[in-house]
Amino acid sequence: MLLEDQLDRLAELGLPLAADRTVDELLYSWPREEYERKPFDLLLFALGCAVEEEPWERWFCDRAWHFDTECVRGPGSYVAIARQLCRITGLPDALSDVRDHVDLGEEEAWIEYTANGRRNSWPIDVHDDWADLMVVGCLIDELEHGERRFYVRHNGQAMTLLFLDDDAATRLNALAGERTVAPFPG
Template sequence: MNLEAQLAGLADLGLPLAAGRTVDELLYSWPRESYEDKPFDVLLYVLGCEVEAEPWGRRFCDRAWHFDTECVRGAGSYVAIVGQLCRTAGRQDALTDVRDHVDLGAEEAWIEYRAGGRERRWDIEVRDDWADLMTVGYVMDDLEGDGHRFYARRNGQAMTLYFLTEAEADRLNGLVGERLVTPFLG
């Protein structure tokens, strides 16, 4: 299946390329054959990434994020994770007053934010530079709603997260021909 047909199929499922993104940008890092030899495999991964060319910070898909769970470096790490989850959910302002404390040496960490007028604080289990997926799951719970939730496609220490309805996730799995996307379960 050619790349353009794959993109059209994913767009119909709620995973379109972000505004301004192009096929040429997709082909910058991966040759066309990589996308077309095993349809959807590479594309579902790349949709969660940033364009690998200047200007930096441009995402391929607004409803996907490639989350490398070995990403905790210190203060601000969980604020960045929350920012990506809000972006992926299309709810940039849903969580406010986000702040964290991360001291890897002392094995102390927490995150605080406001969600729907409620103050939230989660103590974080520190395991070197690995994100605490239980805490990430709590944040996701505060973002999910209106029939949408986070689904994950795991890839070793990383995963690509998608914000979909159950029907969209089921259609995606049917399109790919196997169960690739499952609900995120921390």
């Protein structure tokens, strides 16, 4: 299936290319043959990534994020996770006053934020540089709204998170394979 046809089908499901993103930018990272060899496989991964050339921090899709769970480096790691989760919901300010403390050597970590007028604080289990998925699940619970929720597509130690409604997720699984996405556990 042509890359452009795959993009059209995903856009119909609520996963369009972000404004000003182009097919040429997708092809900068991988050749067309890779996208078209197994339709939707590489493209769903790529939609969760940032463009691999300057200017940085330009995401291919506003409703997807490729989340490498081995991402905790120190202070600010969970703030960055929270910001990405907010970004793909389309509500960049849904979590405000986000702060974290991460000390890998002492195995101490926590996150604080305000959501819906409530201040929340969660202790974080430290396992080397791996994200605490229980805490990520708590952030996700705060952010799911309306009929949309987070779906996950596993990729080894990483995952692509997609923000979809149930109908779009069902249609995506029919299109790309029965086990393409599943609700985020939690």
